[in-house]
Amino acid sequence: LFLVMTNTTDKLPSNFLWGFATAAYQIEGSWNEDGRLPSIWDTYAHTPSKIIDGSNGDTACDSYHRYKEDIALLKSYGVNAYRFSISWSRVIPKGGREEEVNEKGVKFYSDVIDELLKNGILPFVTLHHWDLPQELYERYQGFLTAFELVPDFTRFARLCFERFGDRVKNWLTFNEPWVICALGHAGTGPEGSFAPGRSSNRDLSPEGNSDTEPWIAGHTLLLAHASAVQVYRTDFAKQQGGQIGITLNGDWAVPYNLEEPLDHAAAQRKLEFSLGWFADPIWHGDYPASMRELLGDRLPTFTEAEKAMLKGSSDFFGFNHYTTNYVKHREGPPEHGNFNGNVGLTFTSKDGVDLGPETGLAFMRPVPWGYRALLNWIWKRYGAPIYCTENGMCAKDEGSLPLAEALNDTPRVEYYKGYLNAMLEAVVEDGVDVRSYFGWSLMDNWEWCSGYGPRFGVTYVDYEDGCKRYPKESSRFVRGWFEENISK
Ligand code: PNW
DSSP states (O other): OOOOOOOOOOOOOOOOOEEEEEEEHHHOOOSSSTTTTBBBHHHHHSSTTTTSSSSSSSSSTTTHHHHHHHHHHHHTTTSSSSEOOOOOHSTTTTTTTTTTHHHHHHHHHHHHHHHHHHOEEEEEEEEEESOHHHHHHHHGGGGGGGHHHHHHHHHHHHHHHHHTTOOOOOOEEEEEEIIIIIISSSOOOGOOOOTEEEEEOOTTOOOOTTTTHHHHHHHHHHHHHHHHHHHHHHHHHHHHHEEEEEEOOOOOOSSTTTTTTHHHHHHHHHHHIIIIIHHHHHHHHSOOHHHHHGGGSSSSOOOOHHHHTTTTTOOEEEEEEEOOOEEEEEESSSOOTHHOOOOEEEOOOTTBBBBBOHHHHOOOOOOOHHHHHHHHHHHHHHHOEEEEEEOOOOOTGGGOEEEEHHHHHHHHHHHHHHHHHHHHHHHHHHHOEEEEEEEOOOOOOGGGGGSSSOOSSSSSEETTTTTEEEEOOOHHHHHHHHHHBBOE
């Protein structure tokens, strides 16, 4: 008997998951309601001069109160899945493994999950989308202290599996470790500095060491990921029948000068220092050789037992992708205090021209073919099924458009058209195993250090009018695209 799996269609498989994504701190608001305590992002946003427009997520999109409306929107968009995150300090306000559970917080997520299922929408849940309980940062500097953070995170994860795992079958441990480590522990400027805001740059932070801390934080994070996955697999996966993974962010890198071997090496290094940093330990059992070579002892080492625990610790490859950049080899000694300069990379436009047109965030240029290229790179290097968990854009100056114009969001429609077709080509022409797509984001929301200016939503949120929601043209486009491109 031969079972030959060939792609006989030019469509996505009928069980393909699609929908939109959000994160707790960016949409919920109610930062001090029903027993929630602050996370490092509350503290950071409440610190003067950290956020471009001086805003914070105190109210955000008010989704804590409006989640039913959000789910009704999702339903009207025709999605079959929704990706959201759980605020750790809402369910365990102080965060620690001995600390009390906040039942009101647990009930909130339980209600969200029930409401989704009632509407035929699969919950895809991120445990940690950057909002570390403030208490844990004060107690032991969060990700800088592995022997505390790992058991604390594991207990938080266990609580979520216990309370929600009967209904949630798709879990992500961490969202974008690279951002936590590089932007949170080696910030270089106001726009590239995220909570907890540690950096060697004393204008930005009273403490921190950008040469060592990102690698320490990343090491802790990998161990916490592996530990949570072990708990899930040992105590929950079989009865609950779910899967668990991690989501990594990666942008495609193009050698600045195609004739220059050093630029080719730099582009490869850029991918290894972003995706490979976390994916190599998870799929291959250790950090990429290029990282060890460049960082030496600054990069912590895994014991054999840790390597064994990490290897295979993700059922799938969660992937967030936004853009493509030129990368150039950087000559000279490491540029201390600058994440990329430190590893011999320069990001640069070529002769003043970038790969794509400008958007609302300086580094995000739409380059659809970069998506296809990077999906192929991941598939070739790791061979794991890929779940696209974020992709989307904010248009230049969109934040200041009047409502009627904002709803007619042609640049976003163009972006989705390009990127969705590139993903489809990766699947049907290149044979890459992609199983989900989540647009970022369900609605305009609080864009971290950039505040409320950049609008990433397929839904407009009128912050001046009680966070009223209005579907944009892009919501209809994405729906139509999937109706056309998923096999019946
Ligand atoms: C991702 N970078 O963030 C996050 O997962 C979302 O919460 C966020 O809203 C979305 O992308 C849009 O920005 C990133 O500087 C933030 O490389 C910054 C970077 C990458 C991803």
